[in-house]
Amino acid sequence: xxxxxxxxxxxxxxxxxxxxxxxxxxxxxxxxxxxxxxxxxxxxxxxxxxxxxxxxxxxxxxxxxxxxxxxxxxxxxxxxxxxxxxxxxxxxxxxxxxxxxxxxxxxxxxxxxxxxxxxxxxxxxxxxxxxxxxxxxxxxxxxxxxxxxxxxxxxxxxxxxxxxxxxxxxxxxxxxxxxxxxxxxxxxxxxxxxxxxxxxxxxxxxxxxxxxxxxxxxxxxxxxxxxxxxxxxxxxxxxxxx
Amino acid sequence: xxxxxxxxxxxxxxxxxxxxxxxxxxxxxxxxxxxxxxxxxxxxxxxxxxxxxxxxxxxxxxxxxxxxxxxxxxxxxxxxxxxxxxxxxxxxxxxxxxxxxxxxxxxxxxxxxxxxxxxxxxxxxxxxxxxxxxxxxxxxxxxxxxxxxxxxxxxxxxxxxxxxxxxxxxxxxxxxxxxxxxxxxxxxxxxxxxxxxxxxxxxxxxxxxxxxxxxxxxxxxxxxxxxxxxxxxxxxxxxxxxxxxxxxxxxxxxxxxxxxxxxxxxxxxxxxxxxxxxxxxxxxxxxxxxx
Amino acid sequence: xxxxxxxxxxxxxxxxxxxxxxxxxxxxxxxxxxxxxxxxxxxxxxxxxxxxxxxxxxxxxxxxxxxxxxxxxxxxxxxxxxxxxxxxxxxxxxxxxxxxxxxxxxxxxxxxxxxxxxxxxxxxxxxxxxxxxxxxxxxxxxxxxxxxxxxxxxxxxxxxxxxxxxxxxxxxxxxxxxxxxxxxxxxxxxxxxxxxxxxxxxxxxxxxxxxxxxxxxxxxxxxxxxxxxxxxxxxxxxxxxxxxxxxxxxxxxxxxxxxxxxxxxxxxxxxxxxxxxxxxxxxxxxxxxxxxxxxxxxxxxxxxxxxxxxxxxxxxxxxx
Numbered sequence: 001x002x003x004x005x006x007x008x009x010x011x012x013x014x015x016x017x018x019x020x021x022x023x024x025x026x027x028x029x030x031x032x033x034x035x036x037x038x039x040x041x042x043x044x045x046x047x048x049x050x051x052x053x054x055x056x057x058x059x060x061x062x063x064x065x066x067x068x069x070x071x072x073x074x075x076x077x078x079x080x081x082x083x084x085x086x087x088x089x090x091x092x093x094x095x096x097x098x099x100x101x102x103x104x105x106x107x108x109x110x111x112x113x114x115x116x117x118x119x120x121x122x123x124x125x126x127x128x129x130x131x132x133x134x135x136x137x138x139x140x141x142x143x144x145x146x147x148x149x150x151x152x153x154x155x156x157x158x159x160x161x162x163x164x165x166x167x168x169x170x171x172x173x174x175x176x177x178x179x180x181x182x183x184x185x186x187x188x189x190x191x192x193x194x195x196x197x198x199x200x201x202x203x204x205x206x207x208x209x210x211x212x213x214x215x216x217x218x219x220x221x222x223x224x225x226x227x228x229x230x231x232x233x234x235x236x237x238x239x240x241x242x
Numbered sequence: 243x244x245x246x247x248x249x250x251x252x253x254x255x256x257x258x259x260x261x262x263x264x265x266x267x268x269x270x271x272x273x274x275x276x277x278x279x280x281x282x283x284x285x286x287x288x289x290x291x292x293x294x295x296x297x298x299x300x301x302x303x304x305x306x307x308x309x310x311x312x313x314x315x316x317x318x319x320x321x322x323x324x325x326x327x328x329x330x331x332x333x334x335x336x337x338x339x340x341x342x343x344x345x346x347x348x349x350x351x352x353x354x355x356x357x358x359x360x361x362x363x364x365x366x367x368x369x370x371x372x373x374x375x376x377x378x379x380x381x382x383x384x385x386x387x388x389x390x391x392x393x394x395x396x397x398x399x400x401x402x403x404x405x406x407x408x409x410x411x412x413x414x415x416x417x418x419x420x421x422x423x424x425x426x427x428x429x430x431x432x433x434x435x436x437x438x439x440x441x442x443x444x445x446x447x448x449x450x451x452x453x454x455x456x457x458x459x460x461x462x463x464x465x466x467x468x469x470x471x472x473x474x475x476x477x478x479x480x481x482x483x484x485x486x487x488x489x490x491x492x493x494x495x496x497x498x499x500x501x502x503x504x505x506x507x508x509x510x511x512x513x514x515x516x517x518x519x520x521x522x523x524x525x526x527x528x529x530x531x532x533x
Numbered sequence: 534x535x536x537x538x539x540x541x542x543x544x545x546x547x548x549x550x551x552x553x554x555x556x557x558x559x560x561x562x563x564x565x566x567x568x569x570x571x572x573x574x575x576x577x578x579x580x581x582x583x584x585x586x587x588x589x590x591x592x593x594x595x596x597x598x599x600x601x602x603x604x605x606x607x608x609x610x611x612x613x614x615x616x617x618x619x620x621x622x623x624x625x626x627x628x629x630x631x632x633x634x635x636x637x638x639x640x641x642x643x644x645x646x647x648x649x650x651x652x653x654x655x656x657x658x659x660x661x662x663x664x665x666x667x668x669x670x671x672x673x674x675x676x677x678x679x680x681x682x683x684x685x686x687x688x689x690x691x692x693x694x695x696x697x698x699x700x701x702x703x704x705x706x707x708x709x710x711x712x713x714x715x716x717x718x719x720x721x722x723x724x725x726x727x728x729x730x731x732x733x734x735x736x737x738x739x740x741x742x743x744x745x746x747x748x749x750x751x752x753x754x755x756x757x758x759x760x761x762x763x764x765x766x767x768x769x770x771x772x773x774x775x776x777x778x779x780x781x782x783x784x785x786x787x788x789x790x791x792x793x794x795x796x797x798x799x800x801x802x803x804x805x806x807x808x809x810x811x812x813x814x815x816x817x818x819x820x821x822x823x824x825x826x827x828x829x830x831x832x833x834x835x836x837x838x839x840x841x842x843x844x845x846x847x848x849x850x851x852x853x
Binding site for chain 2 (some may be wrong): 584585588590592637640641643644645647648649652653655656659660662663768769773776777779780783784785810811813814816817818820821824825828829833
């Protein structure tokens with residue numbers, strides 16, 4: 001039994017099957033990457049883990065506890081943190097207050113929450129922005145703040161959804177460093193991404209899905225040369241060419 | 243048994259009139275995606291326009307309806323263009339400022355009308371108003387019947403407009419997907435202004451149809467606004483067919499409530515349906531609730 | 534959440550002394566207006582907790598006001614008990630009924646919540662009007678005023694309640710509750726993802742909101758000594774005006790509702806005295822203007838206001 005187990009998870013939207021029988025186990029302490037063309041069901045899968053959309057069938061098990069239909073906030077309390085594909089800053093709060101909102105998961109004291117938030121902001125190298133209103137941040141910092149906010153709740157597993165989207169190369173490098181830092185801190189990372197440089201550069205293991213189904217699994221090198229992956233991204237002809 | 247039939251038919255007839263007003267609201271909601279709470283007050287204004295035409299020129303509301311619709315179209319158009327549009331999409335701490343604005347407008351308009359006409363109850367009473375015809379022990383009010391007929395004519399006309407004319411289809415397109423419509427050459431802003439005017443004109447028609455039946459006073463619109471809203475939610479935001487069926491359902495439910503429970507609780511029936519629908523009716527409503 | 538400083542404390546102190554020491558020297562009418570101000574401050578602060586801070590905009594808070602008023606009124610009507618006990622039973626009734634209301638309506642978001650609360654407010658009004666055997670219906674309930682024509686005692690009670698409501702709001706906002714309320718307002722889904730049980734915290738905002746609104750209703754019952762459903766469950770005069778008062782001052786701030794309540798009360802009394810029935814027109818128009826131009830209130834849109842009055846010309850960008 002792995003740290004996070006997804007067993008035959010299915011999620012439908014009317015006639016469309018967005019997640020079609022996905023089974024995978026994430027091990028503790030690893031960075032696991034999930035890729036797939038647009039619309040392949042990656043974010044939907046995350047939403048199923050978190051229960052923003054309940055899975056239609058299958059189960060999600062975390063540290064041996066079935067979490068399939070638990071309310072989202074309970075899942076978070078159990079130790080799963082999440083960032084969003086489209087960032088969701090708490091706009092009219094400052095960066096510090098945003099992160100404190102995350103820190104309050106583990107404490108009731110304002111002082112302790114503030115201390116925790118400062119520590120996490122420092123870890124994420126965002127301390128210089130702490131008094132800025134979240135809505136005024138540039139996109140890279142908004143994403144970084146979202147990570148910090150989630151981190152302040154002391155998660156054991158983080159779901160990172162398209163962290164590198166919209167970032168320039170320098171920002172991507174910085175984001176990669178942060179994710180590695182987070183893993184070194186002891187947090188398992190399940191990463192969904194489009195930007196190949198980002199995800200290939202940090203993942204220990206990877207999986208590729210298309211149309212909601214798994215099409216390949218392995219190390220980044222194995223994935224990069226996998227026939228089905230190439231076919232999914234670049235089409236039949238390129239796969240044939242290989 | 244006759245009571246049952248009479249209740250059913252009366253409910254149906256009044257429901258048809260509700261439907262016309264509600265269709266106006268659902269059109270507006272479909273295109274603008276906002277809750278329009280000034281709809282009822284504008285309906286009331288139309289009723290006063292008809293009243294004035296009746297008292298000054300002897301025009302029966304069924305005829306005075308036409309100029310009233312034109313006037314209200316213009317009022318609605320300008321309200322939307324110069325006031326409501328201003329708060330559309332503006333970020334504020336209290337997220338419901340558009341809704342609040344339309345409600346405040348409604349209150350302001352009501353007070354203006356009250357200053358001009360006082361709170362006195364008025365009516366357009368003619369011998370026609372009391373006419374009933376009798377069918378197997380049931381008594382059906384003729385004004386209800388005629389108003390219903392005219393209401394259905396409007397619904398049919400609207401349906402043809404929305405499906406067969408370019409302008410109508412532009413309205414539907416803007417409601418379905420504003421951006422996509424824009425890319426296809428639809429001027430979303432002008433369509434929005436037009437739709438607000440059109441929806442208001444429909445409310446005006448509904449009001450004119452109610453005038454021969456009920457008393458008129460400045461606050462008359464309160465329950466009708468509520469009914470409109472309930473119907474819109476019941477039928478699904480932006481759906482004209484939904485507004486029609488919702489109107490009929492509400493009319494029937496209300497009339498049964500008034501007959502078999504108590505007349506005073508007539509409006510409570512609607513509120514109960516409202517809450518139940520908001521909580522339990524899935525499908526088209528889920529998307530709205532998740533907003 | 535700014536640091537306290539000398540100046541603010543001094544103002545607060547002076548204000549506190551003023552509201553306690555000055556009223557005995559004022560005439561009866563001014564004392565009456567002050568009592569109204571205190572009641573509206575309580576109501577505005579209460580509404581702001583749920584609406585301004587937690588983002589759940591309720592168009593039907595008159596429910597709690599009415600329940601607060603009838604909490605005492607019903608005791609008097611049926612058992613001849615002094616309506617002063619209503620100061621306890623009223624708010625409790627508001628909370629006890631408020632919790633199931635919240636549990637049902639918090640499933641709805643945004644404008645749908647607002648309208649569901651509006652529907653509830655109207656439903657209560659209709660029910661209280663028709664259920665004559667229990668509530669005396671439209672006739673209402675009349676009690677006798679404990680202190681006759683003397684207004685001062687009522688003022689100090691209303692003042693104490695207003696001060697209490699502000700204090701409770703202050704403590705809540707600075708605590709974990711405050712952070713969670715605002716998080717829910719800013720992005721409910723993000724809040725859930727941070728482990729915040731949003732429904733539970735919305736209730737935590739609703740309870741003091743209902744309690745203090747109910748308390749204001751109980752004060753009203755005792756001061757005016759006459760209540761009837763159309764008066765206390767009123768949509769435009771109570772539910773909507775509460776929102777307007779908060780908006781004028783600034784939703785989501787501590788002193789915004791206080792400022793807004795004071796301005797609203799003074800303005801409405803002044804207008805009524807000056808131009809009579811036209812004043813009913815003025816407030817909705819003011820509301821429209823505020824929503825269009827100053828939606829975050831005097832405190833929230835302070836920068837906008839300053840810019841209008843500042844003489845600074847914008848920097849000239851020369852050339853084309």
